[in-house]
Amino acid sequence: MNNLGTDVIVAGAGPTGLMLAHELALAGVDVVVLERLHERTGLSKALNVQPRTAEMLALRGLLDGVEERSYATVQDGHFAMIPVDYDGWDTRFPFQLGIPQAQVEEYLEERLATQGTKVIRGAEVIDFVQDKDSVSVRYRTDSGENRLHAKFLVGCDGSRSVVRKGLGVDFPGVDGEGFGVVADVLFDKIPDGAQKQWRTMRNIGQPTGATTFKGLIPLGEPGLYRFVYGDRASRPADIRSAISHDEVRQALLDSYGDSATVSEIRWASQFSDAARQAEHYRVGRVLLAGDAAHIHFPAGGQGLNLGVQDAMNLGWKLAATVRGWAGDDLLDTYEAERHPVGAQVLHNVAAQLGLTPRSHESRALRDFFAELTKLPEVNRYLAGMVSGLGIRYPTYGTSHPALGTRLNDQDVATEAGPLRPSTLFHTGDFVLLTTTQAHVDAARAHSPRLTVQLVTGLPWPSTEAVLYRPDGYACWVAAPTR
Ligand SMILES: Cc1cc2nc3c(=O)[nH]c(=O)nc-3n(C[C@H](O)[C@H](O)[C@H](O)COP(=O)(O)OP(=O)(O)OC[C@H]3O[C@@H](n4cnc5c(N)ncnc54)[C@H](O)[C@@H]3O)c2cc1C
Structure with a gap:
């Protein structure tokens, strides 16, 4: 694997590509972002940051900057234009931030630059070839064609993704009618x-x-x-x-x-109103994220948020693979976890479009559905779906209620006083919260990529420790030793 230009090439500097590059750079991975446009257009499709995306930005200390640029706090979300409240969720952010997509991108690009990673603009990916060790990407700039080699390529190049097409991955779905x-x-x-x-x-x-x-x-x-x-x-x-x-x-x-x-x-x-999803998110050393992997009608304000959440899921896994901390299996869990989430978004968008009052019957269905959303459990379910708060990744072996769920970022008690757990995630490492000094000592001795925090209590009975992945999902718990 000699003479590689970089570790990872990210094609596309939209919100997905920028967030992914941020995650990789944070983990010390050498990343190059190739962006076709010479400069950002300043135009925005998306206008919102959903609660789960806000939580993820908070995990990296990025939320303050996004909030500073936001112009509105929106107390609810919507499903087929029927408002849904986030209040049923234990989140510090039960609202959407109103912020133009261009502002999110500008801020992420600024933060990326402070990490020493620059976006190469005016660089359009044309095609690529991969073998078992590397990927070679051909791209075009004003001064001609160039080639860059890397260990991995990630297509974050939007709905008409050249990377997806180059992979030959099927993109099944519907063309839409409207x-x-x-x-x-x-x-x-x-x-x-x-x-x-x-x-x-x-x-x-x-x-x-x-x-x-x-x-x-x-x-x-x-x-x-x-x-x-x-x-x-x-x-x-x-x-x-x-x-x-x-x-x-x-x-x-x-x-x-x-x-x-x-x-x-x-x-x-x-x-x-086309809706399509790539059949695979990974083929060898090439991966897809964001609109390159899924497109749908912008109902519910989900697309940008889905892409940023893809990037948070992929970032630490790809970094661990590149840095040799994890085997190939971990990278496969990106598709295993995120493909169903993308499919569910396409499904809920289809359901929202299905509530179009086309006929006497569908008008009645829409009225009926709007009434149902007033039931707290229905409202909570829908709000969890459009925001990403409701995601619970599958885990194996034990059915502890924390496993697979997100950090809700409520303060935890420590001997020094209350602590906001998200502050422990800024380095992008795993985080262990434990009530037991023995776990602290063992973790510090064996796991350098781990932030360990002794706490005086955890919200689950009979639980001595909970381990969170860098993207804020619980992946391991410890029952008391007797
Ligand atoms: C009308 C409309 C309204 C929307 N409203 C919302 C909303 O309110 N909330 C929400 O969450 N989502 C919304 N979305 C969806 C959201 O805009 C997208 O999901 C989001 O832009 C996806 O981000 P991305 O980074 O994956 O892709 P993109 O934003 O498409 O970024 C891809 C980047 O790759 C670059 N690129 C493309 N090809 C190449 C190449 N060959 N080489 C190098 N670079 C390349 C592009 O120039 C671009 O910068 C809306 C979409 C539409 C169309």
């Missing part, structure tokens, strides 16, 4: 009833007909809104074609009549 439009619109006079500040998903969007929908989300700047509209049953000849500002103005007029006047349309773009 379209949506997003447009950032500056109003002189905002529509009647529009929220001035984004505080809740209530009345943000709604069906407007049997298959049509619209929504209006405040963007933080006075008068500036994200206008979303579309039709689930009709599609333009070319979904990738540009949408004209005149079309957006007409849609605004149709939606709000004279009650609103528009001074500027900043940008507009069309999107589809």
Whole structure:
């Protein structure tokens, strides 16, 4: 494995690629990010950070910077535009942060630079070849074609992923039948009833007909809104074609009549309701994450969050493989754990689209479903699904209630006083919380990649220790020794 240019090549500097590069760099892995665009467009598809993503950013000390750039705290989420509350979950962040995707990316890229990792911009991955020891990636810059060798390549290059296509991995799913439009619109006079500040998903969007929908989300700047509209049953000849500002103005007029006047349309773009998922997330030394691995209609505000959570799952596993701390099996658990999560998101998005009030019967179903969401358990289930809070990874051997679940980051008691556990995860290591000095001594003697904390109590009876993975999921517990 000589003459490698780097350990890992990440294709794509979207939120997934940047988060992954951050995780790898934190573990001391040499990483190069190749990004096709010369500079970030500044345009944002996603506008939100879900509670589980906020928890993960907090594990790395990244949440403060994201919060500083956010412009809204949104008290709820939604399922098919029906609001759901996060209050049923024991999280420190029972809300969404309103933050444009471009701001998340900019912040992650800044933090990456402080770790000494730069994004190579204007570098478009063309193709790659892999053998049993390495991957060789061909990419194009303004000065011509180049080649870079690495131990691994991760395709974080979005929905039309060149890496996925190069792998020849199947991308089964549906093409969809409809379209949506997003447009950032500056109003002189905002529509009647529009929220001035984004505080809740209530009345943000709604069906407007049997298959049509619209929504209006405040963007933080006075008068500036994200206008979303579309039709689930009709599609333009070319979904990738540009949408004209005149079309957006007409849609605004149709939606709000004279009650609103528009001074500027900043940008507009069309999107589809296709849903597809890569059959495999790993083939040899090449992996897929984020939109490169799964695409779906942006219902529930999940895509960016899913990608960042993919990156958190993959980062420490890939780092451990590269650094020789783990065997190949660990890396395979990335697909084993994240493919079902992605499939579940596609499934819930399909269910949300299924609640489109197309007919008398489906209108009744939607009303009925909205009533059901008022039941606390139903609400909790849906909120856990769209946010990622409800993920519990399979574990084997014992059925302890902590195993496979996330750190909820409630303070733990220590002799020095209460401690916030997330502060122990900033280095990206495993974290052992234990009530027993013997575990502390054993862990310190044998496991250098482990942060050990003696606590005076744990929230589970008869539990002396709980071990968390770097991404904050419990993977081992100790029952008392007698
Ligand atoms: C209209 C709309 C609204 C959305 N709203 C939300 C929302 O509210 N909440 C939410 O969570 N999600 C939302 N999403 C989804 C979210 O935007 C995506 O899931 C997210 O961008 C995925 O991030 P990514 O890093 O995986 O991919 P991308 O953001 O697509 O990033 C891929 C990067 O790879 C680069 N690239 C591509 N090809 C190459 C190549 N060959 N070589 C090098 N670089 C390459 C691209 O330039 C890009 O920078 C929305 C999506 C749409 C379309």
